[in-house]
């Protein structure tokens with residue numbers, strides 16, 4: 681959908697067209713999918729509209745169990761812990777992917793002074809400020825803000841994997857899923873592997 685100012689109605693019309701397309705190609709597709717979900721992956725990504733998990737991986741409904749929030753973080757709250765628990769302990773996904781992206785606005789905000797207009801975002805990204813402070817020597821040595829953002833994006837992906845790896849749901853998993861850290865490049869549409877368990 682490339683219209684510059686699409687309306688909600690447009691989304692509904694596009695949905696009808698999509699549903700018709702899918703059913704024409706595979707008449708029992710939705711019936712099979714409605715029966716149960718058995719995703720292989722838990723995808724933890726940023727809410728950024730430019731990083732839609734299914735689109736950039738050519739994934740289909742049923743493939744990814746998705747948690748997206750500002751700067752792809754797994755916090756202590758029930759939002760992320762419940763998604764992690766359900767994916768790991770109930771759905772028994774085989775892989776957990778944390779995907780950050782270059783130029784992340786949430787990560788950028790953590791490197792700039794607090795914005796009084798966004799108190800909830802400020803609270804949300806507080807762990808990122810602490811992470812940036814912890815790595816300030818390495819970050820300060822980088823030549824530009826963009827370079828510092830992109831490095832902090834990587835450090836954040838690694839930090840989230842550490843949190844997940846030591847989380848309570850992971851300790852209860854019948855078969856521990858493999859953890860993967862990826863970073864998506866907005867300028868080339870490519871995913872880069874930072875870290876991957878074999």
Ligand code: CO
Nearest residue numbers: 726728784785
């Ligand atoms: Co982002």
